Amino acid sequence: xxxxxxxxxxxxxxxxxxxxxxxxxxxxxxxxxxxxxxxxxxxxxxxxxxxxxxxxxxxxxxxxxxxxxxxxxxxxxxxxxxxxxxxxxxxxxxxxxxxxxxxxxxx
Numbered sequence: 001x002x003x004x005x006x007x008x009x010x011x012x013x014x015x016x017x018x019x020x021x022x023x024x025x026x027x028x029x030x031x032x033x034x035x036x037x038x039x040x041x042x043x044x045x046x047x048x049x050x051x052x053x054x055x056x057x058x059x060x061x062x063x064x065x066x067x068x069x070x071x072x073x074x075x076x077x078x079x080x081x082x083x084x085x086x087x088x089x090x091x092x093x094x095x096x097x098x099x100x101x102x103x104x105x106x107x
Contacts, residue, residue: 021070032060082103087099
């Protein structure tokens with residue numbers, strides 16, 4: 001049997017559409033969890049900042065991505081001081097769409 005390579009572990013077990021969403025949610029959960037750690041927040045402190053429960057932060061930190069929507073994760077990024085932009089190419093461009101996450105300007 002030849003060796004198969006996949007875009008992500010999710011692509012080995014799910015259809016392409018579901019796997020892509022799962023991979024994006026996993027990347028976002030890692031990014032958000034890393035931000036929480038870099039800010040020196042404990043889970044209960046992060047929960048207050050993100051208007052969530054400590055158990056939700058624990059689920060996020062433990063990779064339980066199926067419990068989160070992309071919309072909820074974008075809200076968390078916003079509350080952590082980040083802005084998310086989806087860049088779509090014009091119909092004439094050959095480039096691919098991409099997501100850019102930037103730190104919001106200090107207020």
